[in-house]
Amino acid sequence: MADAAVEVTGLVKRYGRGSAARTALAGLDLTVYRGEVFGYLGPNGAGKTTTIRLLLDLIRPTAGSVRVLGDSPRHAASTRARIGYLAGDFVVSGGQTSRELLTYLGRLRGGVPAARIAALAERLDLDLSRRIGTLSKGNRQKVGIVQAFMHTPDLLVLDEPTSGLDPFLQQRFVELVQEARDNGQTVFMSSHVLSEVQATCERVGIIREGRLETVAKVEELREQAQRRIEITFADVVPAAEFESVAGLHGVTVGPHPGGGSALRAVLSGSPDELVKTAARYRVTGLLAEEPDLEELFFTFYEREGRS
Numbered sequence: 001m002a003d004a005a006v007e008v009t010g011l012v013k014r015y016g017r018g019s020a021a022r023t024a025l026a027g028l029d030l031t032v033y034r035g036e037v038f039g040y041l042g043p044n045g046a047g048k049t050t051t052i053r054l055l056l057d058l059i060r061p062t063a064g065s066v067r068v069l070g071d072s073p074r075h076a077a078s079t080r081a082r083i084g085y086l087a088g089d090f091v092v093s094g095g096q097t098s099r100e101l102l103t104y105l106g107r108l109r110g111g112v113p114a115a116r117i118a119a120l121a122e123r124l125d126l127d128l129s130r131r132i133g134t135l136s137k138g139n140r141q142k143v144g145i146v147q148a149f150m151h152t153p154d155l156l157v158l159d160e161p162t163s164g165l166d167p168f169l170q171q172r173f174v175e176l177v178q179e180a181r182d183n184g185q186t187v188f189m190s191s192h193v194l195s196e197v198q199a200t201c202e203r204v205g206i207i208r209e210g211r212l213e214t215v216a217k218v219e220e221l222r223e224q225a226q227r228r229i230e231i232t233f234a235d236v237v238p239a240a241e242f243e244s245v246a247g248l249h250g251v252t253v254g255p256h257p258g259g260g261s262a263l264r265a266v267l268s269g270s271p272d273e274l275v276k277t278a279a280r281y282r283v284t285g286l287l288a289e290e291p292d293l294e295e296l297f298f299t300f301y302e303r304e305g306r307s
């Protein structure tokens with residue numbers, strides 16, 4: 001298909017042989033269109049990293065085919081140069097500085113202006129003059145992000161790109177992805193962080209046990225997501241009033257150790273009605289947990305299973 005950036009057909013990957021063989025991918029079909037940001041989600045061991053390594057031709061498939069930017073990745077060095085890749089286990093070491101490493105990698109990719117490297121480093125608060133060997137895990141991850149983005153590749157393939165980054169830097173990363181999208185680049189990224197997926201992706205694929213379980217628009221994921229909520233009030237509030245709020249389940253109201261009362265519940269979908277109902281009383285505290293992705297997969301599977 002002309003407008004596909006990634007096309008995966010019947011992809012099978014088995015590691016090992018004989019009785020020790022383990023099937024990581026069991027016939028995966030997947031299309032990512034040019035210009036879209038596609039989130040790749042799934043529980044640990046589902047096969048995300050295996051898929052990504054196959055896209056980059058770092059490992060070879062047992063069966064099936066992969067096309068990236070209209071090409072088989074196997075023979076085309078020119079195609080590789082149009083891809084920005086951040087490995088999940090991005091490891092760099094040694095006595096050189098980040099600037100030296102990034103300049104070297106930039107040359108391999110046809111030349112990246114020093115100002116471009118400096119601008120990305122500044123946005124991520126990365127000190128380019130420090131030796132790589134002395135950097136913390138989070139700072140090494142920043143080097144990984146800079147090298148993936150710096151040559152403005154047509155396709156970015158990112159494996160858990162924000163692991164080890166604090167929320168402030170996660171937000172900076174989200175901005176980089178949004179800019180890449182506005183620039184017409186394609187992004188394929190695996191993630192465990194729902195908020196960054198929601199902020200960047202149009203579609204998400206959910207993989208489980210080596211098969212693509214479902215592809216959904218990110219809004220569908222949002223509707224499905226459940227968050228635990230705790231609201232504390234200056235006074236006791238009537239549970240019955242909250243039980244009728246759309247999307248709110250498992251409502252309990254009890255005394256709060258700091259005085260007043262605490263309402264606990266699980267919310268799916270929009271918080272609008274809950275907020276308006278709570279606003280009738282004096283609110284002293286509000287907690288909303290980030291939805292747990294593993295739980296979300298589970299509700300997705302259950303729903304898909306029923307339909």
Ligand SMILES: Nc1ncnc2c1ncn2[C@@H]1O[C@H](COP(=O)(O)OP(=O)(O)OP(=O)(O)O)[C@@H](O)[C@H]1O
Pocket residue numbers: 015016022023024042043044045046047048049050051088
């Ligand atoms: N080199 C390998 N040799 C043998 N088995 C492997 C190898 N790499 C991965 N596997 C197995 O293949 C399956 C898929 O692993 P993969 O790393 O692709 O999953 P993942 O979705 O990326 O998981 P995570 O979220 O934990 O990174 C797992 O059962 C894993 O144990």
